[in-house]
Amino acid sequence: MLNTVYQLKRPRQFEAVFKRIVLDESSVLVRPTYLSICNADQRYYQGTRNKKVLNEKLPMALIHEGIGKVVFDPTGTFQVNEAVIMIPNIPQEQDEVIAENYLTSSRFCASGEDGFMREFVSTRPDRLLKLPENINPYVAAFTELVSVAFHAVGRFDRSAHSRREWIGVWGDGNLAYITSLLLKKMFPECKIAVFGKHWQKMADFTFADATYEITSVPAGVSVNHAFECVGGSGSSGAINQIIDYIHPEGMISIMGVTEELAPINTRMILEKGLTVKGSSRSGRKDYEGLLRLYLEHSDIIDYLEKIVGAQIHVRNIKDIIEAFETDIHKISGKTIMIWDK
Known part of the structure; x- marks a missing residue:
């Protein structure tokens, strides 16, 4: 059968192409229903990725955060x-040591492989999880992002030392909000301190034990471990400030993406004996653990x-562009596309 795929041909230009789906006995056919726009999608859409990367990966359908409904399942x-x-x-x-999200052989939707902006998604059954009842579909749409935070927190728990009186989270965006909430x-039993640039955003972190503007951190504030959720041009400043405020032998979990x-400050990393651990993406086990945590x-x-954030019904390419442009100008929150394709 023919499938309509909405690919980004070049920055800010989408086109509908038709690709053939082979309905075999090992794949499940899903119709996407709610899709969430990620910062990674925006880097492609706005063309802020390296030109060589753009040339290698485009044209490509975007979006790797989403839910759908099963249309056909021969399994x-x-x-x-x-x-x-x-x-x-x-x-x-499969690898006994390396997780699925770090294997160089793994493929990833919306990163060299068509993402979920398709009429139908044909995938293996192990790449799907039943959505628990009574979960807001707008929240469910960005389960992938929450699973990334769950993955990083799990890696922290397995590696960081047990002195965890204060855990710091640098950033005041969606990733910082989710990570500090999961922590x-x-x-x-741990106290969570959030360090950000915008007090208006940090006002939403009502579950945190303390919030600080990074330009006016009170004297005496320190943390045992820290998560960097800033990314972009702010990564360096955030990591270096963490190095200043973290106790010796603490762990710095880096999650923000920068081009x-x-x-x-490697000198102080050595002097304090710090552990720096990077985390990216997630695997099926992280989704399963996250759903248990929800329960x-x-x-x-x-x-x-x-x-x-914004909730936009998408029926054509004009609506897709509206969703991405709206997402660019958002103050905070996740932009959700109700995928009426």
């Missing part, structure tokens, strides 16, 4: 019309509803 794993979360990471092998729920090299702490969904 018998799901029921028709069942709501599912789509996992964008597609591993090609508070997963480690209720440029970020100079950091244990149902109020997480309530908090995540606060970062749902």
